[in-house]
Each structure stands twice: as structure tokens, then as C-alpha cells.
Amino acid sequence: MWKVMRRVSVDLLESSSLCNKQVYFRKTKMRVVSVTQQNCSLRNYSAPPGDVKSLRSVINPDISRIRNIGIMAHIDAGKTTTTERMLYYSGYIRTLGDVDDGDTVTDFMVQERERGITIQSAAVTFDWKDYRINLIDTPGHVDFTVEVERCLRVLDGAVAVFDASAGVEAQTLTVWRQADKHQIPRICFLNKMDKSRASFTYAVESIKQKLKTKPLLLQLPIGEAKTFRGLVDIVTKEKIIWKPTSDLDDGKNFERKLLLEADDPNLFQEVQDARNTLIEQVADLDDEFAELVLGEHSENFDLISAEKLQSAIRRVTLAHKAVPVLCGSALKNKGVQPLLDAITMYLPAPNERSYEFLQWYKDDLCALAFKVLHDKCRGPLVFVRVYSGSLKPQSAVYNINKSCTERMSRLLLPFADQHIEIPSLMPGNIALTVGLKQSATGDTIVSSKASAVAAARRAGRDAREKKRSVSDVDSLLLAGVEIPDPVFFCTIEPPSMAKQQDLDNALSCLQREDPSLKVKIDPDTGQTILCGMGELHIEIIHDRIKREYGIETYLGPLQIAYRETILSAAQVTDMLDKTVGDKRHFVTAELEVRPRSGDRAVTKPIIDYAESVIGELPKELQGAIENGIMNSCIQGPLLGFPVQDIDVTVQSLTVHPDTSHTMVSACVSRCMQKALKKAGIQILEPVMNLEITVSEDHLSAALSDLAQRRGSIQEIQSRQDNRVVVAAVPLAEMMGYSTVLRSLTSGSATFTLELASYQALNSQEQSALLQRRMGLV
Numbered sequence: 001m002w003k004v005m006r007r008v009s010v011d012l013l014e015s016s017s018l019c020n021k022q023v024y025f026r027k028t029k030m031r032v033v034s035v036t037q038q039n040c041s042l043r044n045y046s047a048p049p050g051d052v053k054s055l056r057s058v059i060n061p062d063i064s065r066i067r068n069i070g071i072m073a074h075i076d077a078g079k080t081t082t083t084e085r086m087l088y089y090s091g092y093i094r095t096l097g098d099v100d101d102g103d104t105v106t107d108f109m110v111q112e113r114e115r116g117i118t119i120q121s122a123a124v125t126f127d128w129k130d131y132r133i134n135l136i137d138t139p140g141h142v143d144f145t146v147e148v149e150r151c152l153r154v155l156d157g158a159v160a161v162f163d164a165s166a167g168v169e170a171q172t173l174t175v176w177r178q179a180d181k182h183q184i185p186r187i188c189f190l191n192k193m194d195k196s197r198a199s200f201t202y203a204v205e206s207i208k209q210k211l212k213t214k215p216l217l218l219q220l221p222i223g224e225a226k227t228f229r230g231l232v233d234i235v236t237k238e239k240i241i242w243k244p245t246s247d248l249d250d251g252k253n254f255e256r257k258l259l260l261e262a263d264d265p266n267l268f269q270e271v272q273d274a275r276n277t278l279i280e281q282v283a284d285l286d287d288e289f290a291e292l293v294l295g296e297h298s299e300n301f302d303l304i305s306a307e308k309l310q311s312a313i314r315r316v317t318l319a320h321k322a323v324p325v326l327c328g329s330a331l332k333n334k335g336v337q338p339l340l341d342a343i344t345m346y347l348p349a350p351n352e353r354s355y356e357f358l359q360w361y362k363d364d365l366c367a368l369a370f371k372v373l374h375d376k377c378r379g380p381l382v383f384v385r386v387y388s389g390s391l392k393p394q395s396a397v398y399n400i401n402k403s404c405t406e407r408m409s410r411l412l413l414p415f416a417d418q419h420i421e422i423p424s425l426m427p428g429n430i431a432l433t434v435g436l437k438q439s440a441t442g443d444t445i446v447s448s449k450a451s452a453v454a455a456a457r458r459a460g461r462d463a464r465e466k467k468r469s470v471s472d473v474d475s476l477l478l479a480g481v482e483i484p485d486p487v488f489f490c491t492i493e494p495p496s497m498a499k500q501q502d503l504d505n506a507l508s509c510l511q512r513e514d515p516s517l518k519v520k521i522d523p524d525t526g527q528t529i530l531c532g533m534g535e536l537h538i539e540i541i542h543d544r545i546k547r548e549y550g551i552e553t554y555l556g557p558l559q560i561a562y563r564e565t566i567l568s569a570a571q572v573t574d575m576l577d578k579t580v581g582d583k584r585h586f587v588t589a590e591l592e593v594r595p596r597s598g599d600r601a602v603t604k605p606i607i608d609y610a611e612s613v614i615g616e617l618p619k620e621l622q623g624a625i626e627n628g629i630m631n632s633c634i635q636g637p638l639l640g641f642p643v644q645d646i647d648v649t650v651q652s653l654t655v656h657p658d659t660s661h662t663m664v665s666a667c668v669s670r671c672m673q674k675a676l677k678k679a680g681i682q683i684l685e686p687v688m689n690l691e692i693t694v695s696e697d698h699l700s701a702a703l704s705d706l707a708q709r710r711g712s713i714q715e716i717q718s719r720q721d722n723r724v725v726v727a728a729v730p731l732a733e734m735m736g737y738s739t740v741l742r743s744l745t746s747g748s749a750t751f752t753l754e755l756a757s758y759q760a761l762n763s764q765e766q767s768a769l770l771q772r773r774m775g776l777v
């Protein structure tokens with residue numbers, strides 16, 4: 001059945017203009033995979049929790065034994081395959097799933113299984129050698145970066161997976177930066193060591209150069225590419241060789257024994273040198289270890305015990321001074337068990353991370369809602385991480401962001417698409433809650449309003465002592481997720497007017513799950529507009545509406561989300577004089593707008609007031625003025641795109657005492673529109689960073705195509721036998737690029753796109769765009 005479904009989807013995709021290179025790439029592989037009936041019958045996703053081997057997960061473990069870990073990487077590096085092996089070796093699944101067969105545990109959405117890509121992050125809980133691991137498999141595709149970001153916030157550590165034949169790729173850099181932002185200690189796993197161009201040395205070098213970090217080599221591979229068969233653990237000097245049993249090569253059977261000089265003198269010397277280098281590196285970064293090395297063991301590093309070295313590696317990893325590097329091949333079932341050991345050994349427990357806000361809550365509940373799933377039967381399921389106190393089913397909690405009390409009915413432990421009911425959730429742990437109707441991604445949840453007030457008081461006192469100006473509420477909120485603005489939009493129509501309400505409901509559920517999806521109504525046509533992070537993002541939403549909500553919708557052509565800005569300064573006065581009933585509403589406003597320059601785009605107008613105005617301005621009136629200014633910037637005067645990079649000064653304002661705030665907003669808004677028009681509008685277009693990995697044979701074809709797309713090539717790098725072209729290209733020129741690149745390079749090239757900046761169109765391009773939008777060409 002999978003085979004049939006997949007073939008149908010392949011055909012659909014091939015005829016779709018929204019196709020994405022990566023989708024094609026994986027589809028081609030899907031074709032050659034033979035999906036047997038056996039695969040379908042072996043995995044049963046709708047099975048009751050009996051499929052879950054261990055129920056130890058029901059008990060709350062000691063906090064020092066919890067690891068909240070994310071798996072992150074460039075698309076296709078092997079995150080899902082690695083996660084699947086972890087689940088298998090930990091005993092949570094009895095058969096190995098395969099991304100190419102569409103039957104992995106964490107890629108459980110239909111679209112993920114069909115396409116072989118991760119779309120939603122999946123939280124899985126399992127135990128490994130007395131440690132509880134809450135693991136989140138995150139998407140690698142750039143369209144789902146927000147999904148990665150919101151998960152990173154609740155992680156204590158991460159495994160960065162690399163394709164050992166490619167080293168650091170474009171999206172690796174993005175997720176690495178995200179992890180830096182959240183100060184998450186990491187381990188690197190060089191996967192795909194079995195691939196023909198795999199190179200341990202190359203991959204390590206690229207980590208050093210591109211990620212500007214200090215890799216600590218904890219393993220050396222035995223063999224590379226086809227000959228890859230095991231590892232040497234440099235810390236313990238043990239050789240680990242995987243041995244298939246006669247009927248099964250699932251990687252469970254491996255031998256770990258001390259490497260002796262007699263076994264392999266060359267390898268022995270290599271390991272000896274690598275261990276000495278590791279010891280020197282760690283001693284340079286950790287004073288306690290340096291003392292040990294320089295003192296009693298300075299003559300003979302062999303005497304330094306594995307335990308002492310491991311503790312020191314742990315300290316430098318937690319202090320972000322260096323990153324342990326391991327290697328293996330998830331697909332060939334090698335290297336994953338030592339990776340699991342390294343996760344428990346080198347990544348932090350929740351209580352080893354420092355969070356300033358915890359002191360304000362004392363032992364009271366403080367939790368963060370970090371992801372919402374919409375379950376048709378149970379309603380919204382909210383993933384939460386508890387930082388302090390505990391959560392219990394059938395209890396009321398207070399949402400600080402929404403200022404409301406909500407009742408939680410049940411607590412569930414997530415096991416991909418299966419859930420196990422639990423009686424409580426303790427600090428450091430992650431679970432799903434049922435019953436929270438208001439809470440959304442990024443909300444802070446505490447036990448009661450009184451507890452929030454008490455914590456705010458403590459936070460305020462602390463801020464005063466440290467002479468910081470933080471508002472009480474802001475300091476209590478755990479940082480929100482930054483959602484970048486969408487770059488694509490299109491209209492979406494239900495099959496009939498009768499289905500409009502169903503479509504609205506479906507979209508509001510999907511929006512709660514996915515904050516990067518924006519939905520708005522076109523003020524002129526009344527049509528519903530979908531705004532997304534990329535072609536694939538919109539395609540997936542369209543598909544989900546059909547499959548999960550049973551609504552066959554029609555998408556309009558995909559359009560680019562441009563921006564508008566002003567060319568010069570302008571000053572305008574406007575007046576509103578209206579009598580409604582027996583009240584006269586009278587306002588005069590004078591506004592000045594100026595273009596703002598700077599490296600970073602500022603999407604909201606920066607507002608200030610002339611001294612004569614600000615002196616006696618009540619707070620509510622100020623709110624009404626700013627509302628009016630903001631509203632007119634949401635839809636610019638030329639094409640209705642948001643206006644960015646402007647400064648606004650309210651030069652003067654007269655308001656009759658009876659005037660309502662709505663009338664003030666209306667007058668200011670109209671005045672603002674006039675000012676923007678007078679200042680002259682410039683359209684800005686999204687320009688993307690494009691990275692194409694292409695073989696030497698197809699390089700010139702790819703380059704000449706780029707030249708026709710207004711692309712500017714910034715760099716051409718070598719990556720093993722391939723070339724990597726780094727370029728900046730306007731998004732408008734990239735429609736259907738996957739299809740073109742595929743035919744130019746016989747399907748051998750891959751590419752990634754990421755928003756870089758918004759740049760001004762020249763006057764010719766701008767007038768051509770205006771004509772197109774007005775339907776004149």
C-alpha cells in the first residue's frame with residue numbers, strides 16, 4: 001500500500017509547479033526502493049502502548065538522569081535515520097524503520113513518510129542505560145526553521161548530525177547559529193561514514209573552519225567509505241567493531257575491546273597520538289584537568305584515567321569551550337550506541353543549565369509551552385517543559401502571556417504518534433498536556449496568578465538591586481520565538497462558499513500549530529490569503545487541509561511578498577471633523593516621515609513625538625496614535641505590502657475633548673497614508689542566499705542559468721569532488737528552479753535557499769511589477 005501511495009504522490013508532485021529540489025531528489029530514491037508488504041505489516045503505528053517495550057517511562061526519573069536533546073542538521077544528513085536507530089537500540093521499537101521506506105517512528109505525518117523528509121519536529125521519550133532521553137528530531141529544510149527554533153529553546157543539549165562526505169552545509173550553519181543563540185552544548189556526529197566520498201578528516205576540518213569551534217576528536221574511524229567497519233574510542237583506547245550475526249545486520253552485535261599494539265601497530269600509534277592531542281587540547285581549556293596533567297601525570301599521559309578525561313571533556317563541553325566529535329553510519333547501523341553513551345556522558349542534565357528566572361519562582365511551577373498539535377479527538381495538545389515545581393493532571397494553571405487561568409485534564413508522555421498517560425511531570429521533563437485551550441507556542445505557564453505576582457515581585461526586587469530596567473512581566477516570560485516574515489503568499493479558495501467556515505476552522509487550527517503560517521483576508525477582494533516560509537511550506541499546508549480536514553481547496557498562483565519603503569522625507573497635516581449623534585469628533589494631526597538607513601531591516605515604524613506633543617499626552621491617546629500609524633504601515637500605499645525602515649515624528653496634534661480614540665486613529669492613519677505617498681514609494685524584493693552543490697561537469701550550465709536569473713555569484717568552493725556555488729538571487733527569479741536545475745544537471749545537483757535581505761527594485765523592474773499587478777501585462 002505504501003508503494004501505491006508513494007507512486008501516486010510522486011506523479012502528483014511531478015506535475016506540480018511547487019516542487020522542491022529536495023522533494024524530487026528523495027522521490028527519485030523512493031522509486032528504486034522496493035517496499036515490501038513485509039515492511040507494512042512489521043510496523044504498526046496505531047498500536048496501543050503495548051508496542052512500547054518499557055513502561056519505566058511512566059515514572060519521573062531523577063533530574064540528573066534526564067537529557068533533553070535535539071537532533072539538528074542540514075536536510076538529509078540523517079537525523080531521522082539516527083533517531084530511528086536510537087529508538088531501536090534503546091528497545092522502544094522492535095524493528096528498524098527506514099526513511100526511504102516511509103516507516104520511521106518520528107516522521108509520522110503522511111507527508112513526511114511519503115516524501116522522506118521531516119516537517120514537524122517529533123518528541124520521543126526513551127531510556128538508555130538508566131538515563132531518560134527526551135529527544136526531538138527537527139526538520140532540516142529551511143522552510144521549517146521556525147519549527148527548529150521553538151524546539152531549541154527547551155533543549156539542554158543537541159547532537160549536530162553531518163554528512164561526512166559533505167561536512168558543514170548551508171543549513172548546518174543556520175541551526176548552529178540558532179544553538180549558539182540559545183547557548184546549547186553540542187556533540188557532532190559525522191554520519192554516512194559508509195558513503196563513497198566520506199572523509200573524517202575533511203568533515204572535521206570543515207567544522208573547524210566554518211563553525212569556528214574547537215572539535216575534540218573522541219573517536220577514529222576504522223576504514224572509510226566501503227571499508228568502514230568500526231571505531232576506536234580514543235578516550236578508552238577501545239576498538240569497537242560491529243559484527244553481523246548470521247541472519248541479521250541490525251548493529252546490535254558489536255565487540256568492544258582494548259586495542260593492543262600487536263593487533264595493529266599503525267592504528268595503535270595513531271590512537272596514541274590522537275589521545276595525547278586530545279589530552280593537551282582539553283588541558284588547555286580546563287584548569288582542573290591541566291593541573292592533573294601537569295602534575296602527577298606529566299611524564300606519562302597513559303596514566304590519565306578514562307574517567308578523569310571524560311569528566312574534563314564534559315566540563316569543557318558544558319562551558320561551550322569545545323565540541324566532542326564522534327562518527328558512524330546510522331544507515332549501516334554503526335556508531336549509534338557510542339553516540340547514545342556520549343549524550344548521557346557529555347551533554348547536560350536540566351539542573352546543570354542555569355536559568356536566571358528560576359530563583360524568582362522558588363519551587364513553584366514554571367513551565368514553557370513550546371509546541372501545539374491539534375488532535376481532532378482531544379483538541380489542542382500542548383507540549384510543555386517544566387523548569388521548576390510540578391504539573392499534575394486535573395489542575396488549574398495560569399498562563400502569564402494570556403493572563404488567564406486554564407484547566408489541564410491529562411498529562412501524556414509523547415512517543416511519536418502514541419501517548420502514554422502519566423500522573424505528574426517533574427522539573428526538567430517534557431510532556432504533552434490535554435485541555436489547555438488558550439495556550440500557544442511560547443507561553444509561560446505557572447501555578448496561579450498569585451504565584452506569578454509573587455515571582456514578579458521577586459524579579460522586580462532583583463532588577464532594582466542589579467540596577468536593571470526590566471518590566472516585571474517581561475522578566476517572567478520565557479523568551480518568545482522570533483517568527484520571520486513570510487516570503488510567499490497565495491490565495492486559497494474552498495470548493496464552495498458553504499465550505500468557507502470549515503476552511504477558516506482548519507486554518508486557525510493549523511496556525512496554532514505552526515506560528516510561521518500567516519492567514520489574512522485581502523481587503524479588496526475578501527479572499528483568504530495564505531502566507532508561508534517557502535514553496536514547500538505552502539504545498540504541505542495545502543496537502544494537510546485536504547487530508548486532515550477533508551477540504552479540497554484551490555490555491556492561486558504563488559506570489560512574492562514584497563515590501564515597501566519611502567524614498568525621501570515628507571511632512572503632512574490632516575484634519576478630521578465629524579459629528580456623530582450629539583458628539584463632535586475633531587482631530588488635526590501633523591506627521592513627518594523619514595527613510596531610516598541601517599544594516600538591519602526595521603519592520604515596524606520607529607515613532608517619536610515633538611516635545612510640545614509628548615508633554616501632555618495621556619497613555620490611551622498615545623496608543624490610539626500609534627495604532628493609526630502602525631495600521632497604515634501594514635499595507636503600503638503602492639501595492640499593499642508592509643512598509644519598513646521608516647521613522648515617524650508626530651509634530652503636532654489637536655484633539656477636541658469629545659473625540660473618541662477610534663477617530664484619532666482614523667485621522668492619524670489617513671494622515672500617515674498621505675505622508676507615505678508624498679514621500680515616494682520604493683518596492684523592495686526578497687533576495688535569497690542560494691547554495692548549489694553541483695558536480696564539475698554541470699557547473700557551467702548551472703552558472704549560466706544563474707546569470708539569467710539576476711543572480712550574483714559570491715563564491716565557488718570545492719567540496720570533495722563537487723563544487724559549491726554561493727550566490728544571491730532575487731526570490732522572484734527562483735520559481736520552479738528545482739525543475740530547471742534538475743534537468744540542467746541530470747538530477748545530480750542539490751540546492752538550498754534562505755532569505756538574506758530585501759533590496760530595492762530598479763525603476764524599470766518596479767514599473768514592470770506594477771503593470772503585472774494591475775493586470776496590464
Ligand SMILES: Nc1nc2c(ncn2[C@@H]2O[C@H](COP(=O)(O)OP(=O)(O)OP(=O)(O)O)[C@@H](O)[C@H]2O)c(=O)[nH]1
Nearest residue numbers: 075076077078079080081117118140192329330331
Ligand atoms: N549512505 C548512508 N545514507 C544514509 C545514512 N543515514 C541516512 N542516510 C540516507 O540519507 C537520506 C536522508 O536521511 P534522513 O534520516 O531522512 O535525513 P534527515 O536529516 O532526517 O532529513 P530531513 O529530516 O528531511 O532533513 C535517506 O535516504 C537515508 O537513507 C548513512 O549513514 N549512510
